[in-house]
Structures are given as C-alpha cells and as structure tokens.
Amino acid sequence: MQKITIQEIVRISIDLFRKQGYNRTSMNDLALACGLQKGSFYHYFNSKEALMQGVLNTLHQYYKNKIFSLAYNDDISAKARMESFFLKQEPIFTQDLAGCLFGNITLETISVEVEFRSVIQAFFSDWIAAFKHIFIADGCTDEMASQLAKQSVMEIEGALMMMRVFEDVEILRQACVSVLKKFKN
Amino acid sequence: MQKITIQEIVRISIDLFRKQGYNRTSMNDLALACGLQKGSFYHYFNSKEALMQGVLNTLHQYYKNKIFSLAYNDDISAKARMESFFLKQEPIFTQDLAGCLFGNITLETISVEVEFRSVIQAFFSDWIAAFKHIFIADGCTDEMASQLAKQSVMEIEGALMMMRVFEDVEILRQACVSVLKKFKN
C-alpha cells in the first residue's frame, strides 16, 4: 500500500514549482511536502528533470482537457466561451499569488534547460489556438483572430507578472476585462 | 591595479543573470566570466544577494536615466516619444533572446527571495509612470493614461515571454506596433 499516489505527487510538485521555481525547489522540498524521504522519490521519477517533464506534461494535458477545451464549445457565444475560460482559469492563477507555472518556468529556464522548451511551446501553442478559435467564432478573419489570440495570451501573462509584483489579483481581472473588450458581439 | 571595474562586473552579471536566472547562475559562473576566482568576488560584494541588489539597482538607475527619461522629453510628440522609447529598448531586450532581467527575476524569485521585491516594484512603477506621462501627453485623462500605461507594460512583458518561447524577436516588434496603435494623435 503506497503512502501517496503519483497524481498527488504531481499535484504537490506543481504547487511547489509554481511558487518557488525549478532551481529553488529541491528534491528534499518535494519529498517532504509529499511525506516521503527524498530517496524514495526516485521510485516514481528517476530524475528531477523527469519529474518536471511529468509535471509539465500532466499540466499541459489538464489544460487541454479542462480549460482549452472550453474554447471549442460551439453551443454558446464566443464571448461567453471566453468568460467561462477566464472563470475556470482565475482561481488556478491567483492561488498563492503564484501565477502560471508555464510562464514562470519559461522565464526561469528556457535559455538554459532546453529540454523543457518543446512542452512549453506546445502549451502556449494550444492556448493561442484555443483563443484563436474563439475569436474566429466571434467573426474575425483568420489573420485577425490569430493576432488577437496571441495578444490576449501575452496580456494575461503580462498581467500575471504584474499581479505578482504588486500582490494584487485585481490586475489579472482587469486584464481579462480588457480581453473581453476585443469582442465585437 | 585592478583586473576589472565594478561597472564591468555588474554589466557581465546583468548578462548572466538575465540569461540563466538567479539561482542557476553560480558565483563561479560570474567570477569566471569576469576573469576572477570566485573567492575574489567577495572583495567587491559580500554576498550573492548583495551582488544581485547592486545589479538590480544599477539597472534600475540606468533605465531611469537613459530610457524612462525619454518619456519626459516634452519637445516631441507623445507618439514620437514612445517610438524613441521602443527604439532604445529593443536591442537590450532582444540580445541573446534573454528578455527583461526584471521580468525574468520577478517570476523566478518574487515568492521566495522577498528581498528583491522593493527594487522590482520600483522599477515597474517607474516604467508605468513613464508610459502614463506619455499617454497624458497624447491627450488621455489621468485615469485612462494610467490604465493604458499598465496595459502597455504588460503587453510588452508578455511579448518578451512569447519571444523567448518561440525564439522570434518579431513578436516583440509587433507588440510595440500594437502599443503605438493606442495613440490618438
């Protein structure tokens, strides 16, 4: 009988990596938070890098299934879809004022730990694609939707940074409002 | 006769911290890049944290004197001021595709290394204030200028993140174009 499931380990790791960053979070930190010895961690993942890969992949899948998918719900209006998107996203990004794991890890590691680049790129590509689909549903041209989607993702990531700098979740909310103003209908 | 000046040490440190982040950059890395033994570094700064503080303060001052100041040149139009701002800023942010040191360090450290928070906050406050002054010169209300300024800084920081993710400096340029579209005159 195991003390903890892999899913729980990943969930705890997400939290820690998001708050403390990749390099600042030690295997000991992670193990302790999971109630394990750090050596026991290697029963589940055979390196810190492998753990991070698992964490990023799991989180990417979660976003695809639970959040990005909201963009493709053609039953409701484009704007309503974006609102549901934000509603789902907000509590995740605001908890502990730690923002977006992918964004944080990007600025910390992407020039040095190149092994995370492809997952990071895939995550943001999917995010942008989801937003683009919403903007097309709003009546935008392909070109225009593409531009607005990128712009919206950047605004949110920038807002998450400012949210953490000034410790004010309202900054994120205003960014979401700003994105919603881009809609025609 | 010294091998290297403090100014050069700080400049080299800025480059390394910007590329590799705070925790991933060791005192050995920094010393080697400066042609010194890592122990010799403590003749100039008595801790890694003190070095980073020096780096952040120096960079903050540089921005205030050389970049943010462009916003207050009331001889030229608001839009022209923003353009000169971007022109000065771009080569700094795009070199080595490493983005903005303050932005990078924010997402890596702000939840853990709280000692950098006040410098980071001061930097972004001054940046936003500079942009706000430009938007007021463009004829915006105080409220409107404040909002546009924050929005613009967020867009640029978000764009810097995407620039690094997709290794495409064009993303930053487009963000600047997008900001320039906010001007009435």
Add this chain to the structure above:
DNA sequence: ATATCTCAACCAAACGTTTGTTTGGTTGAG
C-alpha cells in the same frame, strides 16, 4: 633617490552545507 610601509586587489585552498542521485536493506500486502 632609495628604502620602507601600506593596503587594495587578488589567488589558491578549504570550509560547511546542500544538491541530485545511488545503494542496500526493510516492510508488508497479495
């Protein structure tokens, strides 16, 4: 002008601690 002193600027080596990882052994459910 030469000898002496001084002190900033450095080096080489070691410090204790923490890092990620490995090893060998124990436990207990099936």
Add this chain to the structure above:
DNA sequence: CTCAACCAAACAAACGTTTGGTTGAGATAT
C-alpha cells in the same frame, strides 16, 4: 515467496562563503 513501496544512509559534486597568504603600485619616511 515475491515484489512494489519505502527508509536510512551514504555518495560525489556543486554551492556560497571564509581563510590566509601573495602581489605590487603608490604613499611615506630616510
């Protein structure tokens, strides 16, 4: 009996920092 699930301990390497000593240019004294 077996094997996944763990622990306790050790591992080498890297970390930030300290130590003690060397160097040499410039000030001071003779």
